[in-house]
Amino acid sequence: MLEHTPLADPYPAYARLREAGGAHHVRFRSGLYGWVVTRYGDARAALADPRLSKDPRNAPPDWQAAGRGRPLEDRSGLGTHLLTMDPPEHTRVRRLMSGFFTPRRLEAMRPRVRALAHALIDRRPAGLIADFAAPLQLAALCDVLGIPPADRGDFGRWTDAVVSSQGDPAARPEALEHLTAYVTALLATKPPAPAPAPEPAADPAADPAADPADDVVSALVGAAGEQGRLTEAELLSAVFLLLVAGYETTVGLIGLAVHTLLRDPAPGLPGGPPAEGTSREERDRVLDVALEELLRHDSPVELSTWRFATEPVEIGGTRFETGQPVLVAIAAANRDPARFPGPDMPDLGREDNAHLSFGHGPHYCLGAGLARVVGREALGALTRLRGLALAVPPDELRWRASLTLRGPLELPVTYDGIAPIGP
Incomplete structure (x- = not known):
């Protein structure tokens, strides 16, 4: 059922599912199967319910067999x-990583992200995915991971081949081998960094000052004491999760946001007229509020990753028996009219916007703050492209074919000129 949802616009199909009931049983060609939750209240409850495990070893044996070899569903490798x-286990690993995603550290990254976004605009991008969104997010991830500048060319090519939907499938095994070898060597040579403050910080002003020498990999290598060291498999998996979960999702965020804005232009945003007579603070506020609505309206995460009932669980009138797999349809929940008035039209001034695009509960996306920094700076830089428009009819765009993620594979654009960087 979900595999046949139109890639460019799955929302009418999700609306029919949501109206027909809160949860529906689905089976995919891969052999994976389970329940999909579609209504906002039920989705929020499912995302936070500790009885719905993230560990696929709690799934039925036939489901585990179907999931082998899929990196987000398989506990091997x-x-x-x-x-x-x-x-x-999750609490221990998340705590080790979370100190490098605090508000103060992310704000310290913002000037570099902003400068890079504007530098990419100055190169006159013809396609906003390959020429703008992808290199911008890859550079941000390299900073977080502590990849030395001299290695970023090879690292970027390998990462793109492994995690990008546009990559050549035949090139992925060799690229994965190179990337694994590189990350393994990087882990062996990283000096331990000072242990970061645990998440969450009660006061952002009290977060540790960002140190340019600090990075997530150094912190993970040096983690010790009561938190316990990570195993080699956990270290490798943590790095690859940041690449897989952080690269395509933020690239998709930018692509989907611009795709929406080019259909519904708004002042001060890409594709719309300049916001005249406004301060930098006012423009940033417009970008922040609009970004949240763009995330709600068209989330790069269409479906959550899997959960498994460890005991009978009832949510929204549906009973999930022990072992049954459960998906949350983020795309359906974010457009539930019971939570969001007028959900199918973007309201770029919407203030009450508790969307689920970054999840909810203990598995709330660790990289949400980084995605917001990159997304906001991307939108701000793109406002310099005057007369921005799609270079092809919308129905000629190609879309990512993925169960979990969605977004355009490329956004070819035209524009009349490039405005100078404003104050």
Whole structure:
């Protein structure tokens, strides 16, 4: 059923499912199967319910067999990561990583992200995915991971081949081998960084000052004491999770946001007229509010990763028996009219916007703050492209064919000129 949802516009199909009932049983060609939750209240409850495990070892044997070899569903190899862990294992690993995603550290990254976004605009991008969104997010991830500048060319090519939907499938095994070898060597040579403050910080002003020498990999290598060291498999899996979960999702966020804005232009946003007579603070506020609505209206995460009932669970009138797999349809929940008035039209000034695009509960996306920084700076830089428009008819765009993620594979654009960077 969900595999036949139109890639460019799955929302009418999700609306029919939501109206017909809160949860529906689905089976995919891969052999995976389970329940999909579609209504906002039920989705929020499912995302936070500790009885719905993230560990695929709690799934039925036939489901586990169907999921083998899929990195986000398989606990072997690179699948031992935050998306397949429950507390206390999940709590331990997340705490080790979370100190490098605090508000103060992310704000310290913003000037570099902003400068890079504007530098990419100055190169006159013809396609906003390959020429803008992808290199911008890859550079941000390299900063977070501590990839040395001299290595970023090879690292970027390998990462793109492994995690990008536009990559050549035949090139992925060799690229994965190179990337695994590189990350393994990087882990062996990283000096331990000072242990970061645990998440969450009660006061952002009290977060540790960002140190340019600090990075997530150094922190993970040096983690010790009562939190416990990570195993080699956990270290590799943590790095690959940041690449897989952080790269395509933020690239999709930018692509979907611009796709929406080019259909419904608004002042001060890409594709719309300039916001005249406004301060930098006012423009940033417009971008922040609009970004949240763009995330709600067209989320790059269409479906959550899997959960598994560890005991009978009833949500929204549907009973999930022990072992049954459960998906949350983020795309359906974010357009539930019971929660969001006029959900199918973007309201770029919407203030009450508790969307679920970054999840909810203990598995709330660790990289949400980084995605917001990159997304906002991307939109701000794109406002310099005057007369921005799609270079092809909308129905000629190609879309990512993925169960979990969605977004355009490319956004070819035209524009009349490039405005200078404003104050």
